[in-house]
Amino acid sequence: MTFVNRWLPAITETPIRKTALGIAGLAVVGGAIAGPAVTMGTPAPSMDMTPTAVTQQIGDLDKGQPSKVLDVNYEPQSTYFYCAPAATRIALSAQGHTPSQDDVARQLGTTEAGTNSAEDTTRVLNNAGGKDYHTVAIPDETAKPAEMDRLQVDVVHAIDNNRPVVANIKGTAVDTDGMAHSYEGGHYLTVVGYDDHGRKVKIADPAEPNHSEYWMSTINLANWAAERGYSA
Template sequence: MTTVKRWLPAITETPIRKTALGIAGLAVVGGAFAGPALSMTAPQAAMTPTAAAVSVRDVDKGQPSKVLDYQYKAQENGYYCAPAATRIALSTQGHTPAQDDVAKRLGTTEAGTNSAEDTTRVLNSTGGKDYRTVAIPDETAKPEQMDRLQVDVVHAIDAKRAVVMNIRGTAVDEAGTAHSYEGGHYLTVVGYDDHGRKVKIADPANPNQSEYWMSTITLANWAAERGYSA
């Protein structure tokens, strides 16, 4: 298979700063705990990215940009980032349930939401059956995982499916603003530009910084050791 050379920005990407996990493998966030990215009981075959799914060349032939219509609502408390991010994704398909309802279906507690497996399950139960959970198990995303995220975002957005990311650490957006979630966080990708090399994020944590653009390389590293629903 022909290797596709990964696009790189003119300026080196800001490294994603990861912190050590806290008590019992969980990281403190907003007074609660954010669960690990992936359940230890999940079938690994379903979680592991596969090179066969990646074709940057194909998405480069498609439309260069697309942004979905969505309804933004900030998370209602410090541990509702997954319900809020999932609700934003569902709103692109016309579903706007209460965050409490989404939280119940996700199994969210004051300890947070366990993993991207849960967001995938709830998205599929409401918005269709096309969402998959993709893991980025390494400490730093590999080039093929960056490519996979780019392709997954484009395919999902083109199909009117917003992508829910499970991230941790600090990342810098295209405007130079740092966003820090050392304990973990969920947010939603609602659009892309430059054939998916940049993504538009709807972040439920802060209404004053509810939207921003970020390179796919940065986002992939932000989701390292975790994963996403696409």
């Protein structure tokens, strides 16, 4: 069964070359077609995440609590291009902030063309009441093992500090129940919890209120965010 954004129009997408967190040329972002995006460098992470540090922290995860899910105020996206405002709002609600999607959209610079990148969600999360968010790029077509490990560490660290993760994804991924979720035009969603020491993540998806939450392996999420990134 394919799970499709019910607001997303049928779009035939031509192959393009994407920047780490933006799009070079014509692309489809956040449920709508967007024009050229500004190429952005990867910001410095908030903690030492060299390969050696990631390996050490992966080992440390098994010593911590195995699972945690945050309480959030879920609200589906109100328009086909409001996935980023809705996902950002869900993340902010874990810390008691429930702005309107219109307010978040203004801060993100969201238009009918969508929202440019995870750089924007990070900026707004920090400005609107979140704290210590940083942006992580997964620049290639598939995530490398070190990037999968980095995502696992980032999710556990963020959730343990009451920060849902906002991911910018594209394409199709399968959850732990075997259901496919397809957003060929791009999408933003929120990670609100983890299990098995971060090997699985709980996703709050603003695009489909009838199936708003599901679990997915962190490996699948990392590949879903490939060529884009996330705010953690």
